[in-house]
Amino acid sequence: MSAPAALLTGLLCAQFINHPYPRLNHKVTGWLLKSSVIGLGFGMNIFSAFNAGKEGILLTVISIFSVLTLGFLLGKVMKNQRKVSFLISAGTAICGGSAIAALSPVMKAREKEISVSLGIIFFLNAIALLIFPPLGHALHLTQSQFGMWCAIAIHDTSSVVGAASKYGEQALEIATTVKLARALWIVPVSFFTACLFNTDRKKVQMPWFIAIFILVMVLNTFVPFLQQIGPFIVKLSKQLLHLTLFFIGTGLSLKVIRSIGIRPFLQGILLWAAISGASLWAIVWMAG
Template sequence: MNSQLKKLSFIAVAILCLTPWIQPPVALLLGFVFSLLIGHPFLRYNGKVTKILLQVSIVGLGFGMDIYEAAKTGKTGFWLTVSSIFLTMTLGLLIGYRLKIKRKTSLLIASGTAICGGSAIAAIAPVVDANEEETSVSLATIFILNSVALFLFPYIGTLLELSQQDFGLWAAIAIHDTSSVVGAAQKYGDEALQIATTVKLARALWIIPISLLISVVFKQKKSKLKIPYFIFLFVVAIVLNTYLAIPEVVSSTIVLVSKKGLTLTLFFIGAGLTLTSLKSVGIRPLLQGVLLWIFISISSLYVIINHLF
C-alpha cells in the first residue's frame, strides 16, 4: 500500500471511531490491527496527539459532573487509593527483587501499576534517570495489561452484577492508564464513568509526592518533575458546570464530544503499539506486571464488594 493510500485509510478508520457503532475496546483493537497489518503512517506524531486528545477529552467530561458529587466520590475512594498505592508499590518492588528485574524497570512497572500507568512511568522515568530500554519495557508491559483490562473488566463487572458505583471505583483502582479506565467505565455506564474519572484523576495526583519521594531515594536533585496540570482544569470544568447556568444542550454536547474523543484516543493508542515494543518486554517484567495486576484487581474488588473502606 502506497503512503498516500495508507494515510487516507488511517484517517477513514479514525473517523469511523467517532461514530456510535465503535465502542472504546473495539477502537483500541482497530488501532492495533491497523498498526500490525498496515503500519501507522503518522507514528512520530502519535504520542503527542494522544496525550493532548486524552487530556482535552477528560477536561470535557468535567462539564457533565457536579462538584459536590465529585467531592463525595473522591472522599469515598481516598483511603482505598492511598492504601492500594503504597501496598502495590511495596509488593511490586519485592516481586521485582525476587525476579531479579533491573531496579529501575521494576520501579517503573510498580509505579505504573500503583498510580496511573504510562503517565506515572513518563513522570518517574526522568526522576530516576531511566534509559530508553527500561522505559520502553515498562510502558509495553503496562500497555499489554491495559488492553486486556479494557475488554475484561466490563465483562467481569456484568458477570458479578456490580453496581455502577462499585464498578467505577474498581476500574479507577485496578486499571493502570486513565485512558483504559475511562474506556472500560464508559462501556459500563455513565455513572461508572463519572466515578472512575474522578477517582482516577485524584489518584494521578499522587505522581507528585511519589516522584518527590523517589527523587530523594535516588538522590536525583536536578530531575524535572512532570505535574499533570490538566487535572486542575478538569476540576475547573466541574466547578463551572456546577455554579454557572450552562444550558443542558451545551454541557451534554461537550460531554458527548469528549466521550468520542476518548474513543479516538484509544484508537491512537492501539495504533501506536508495534510488534517490536511487544517483543522487547521479556517474560520477567511481564510476570511482575501480571502478578501485581492480579493482586490489585482481586484485593480491591474484595474490599469494594464488601464495603470495607
C-alpha cells in the same frame, strides 16, 4: 465506535501497518487523553464528584503503597532492572502511562526502559478494557462498585474511562473522579523517586490538567450556560477518548510486545492480578 472497538481497530492496524511516527504516538495520545478528560468535566457536578472521590481515598492510599511495596519485592526476586521494575510498579499503582511519563525524567530512565514499561502497561490496559465490563456484569457489580474497581485496578486513565463509560454514566463519573485523585499522587511519588534515585527534584512535573478538570466541574455546577452546552462537549470528549484508544492500539505491535521480556512482563501481570483481586474483594466487602 465503542471504546473497545477503537482499541481493537488500532491493535489490528499495528499488526499489518508499520507506525510511521512511533515516538510521536505517545505525545499525541497524552494530549488527546488530557483534552478528553477535561471535556468530561462538563458533564459532572462538583458535589457528587467530591462525594465519589471521598469514598475512594482510603482504598487509594492503601493500594498505592501496597503495589509499590509488592513491586519492589517482585523486582528483587525476579532480578529485573531497577528502573524498569520501579516504572512498572508506579504505573500500576498510580495512573499507567502518565505516571511513567512523569517519573522517567526524574529518575533519568533510558528510552529502552521507558518503552518496556509502557509496553507492559498499555498491553494490560488493552486486556482490562475488553474484560472488565463483562466481568462487572457477571459479578453483578453496581455502577458505584464498578466505577471504583476500574479506578483502582486499571492502570491508565484512558482505559479506566473507556471501561466505565461502557458500564454506565454513574460508573464513569466515579471512575474518572477517583482515578484523577490517584493521579495527584504523581507529585509525592516523584519527590520520593528523586530521593530514591538521587536525582534532581526540579524535574518533578505537576499534573496541571487535573486542576483544569476540577475548574471545569466547578464552572459546570454553577454556570447555567455551560450546563446547556455540556452534553455536546461530553459527547465530543468521548469521541476524542476513542481516538486516543485507537492511537494506543497502533503502538502495540507484536514486535513491541516481543521486545518486553518475560520477567518484567510477569511482574506487571502479577501486580495487576494482585491489585485487581484485592480491590474487588475490598469493594464488595465494604458494600456488604
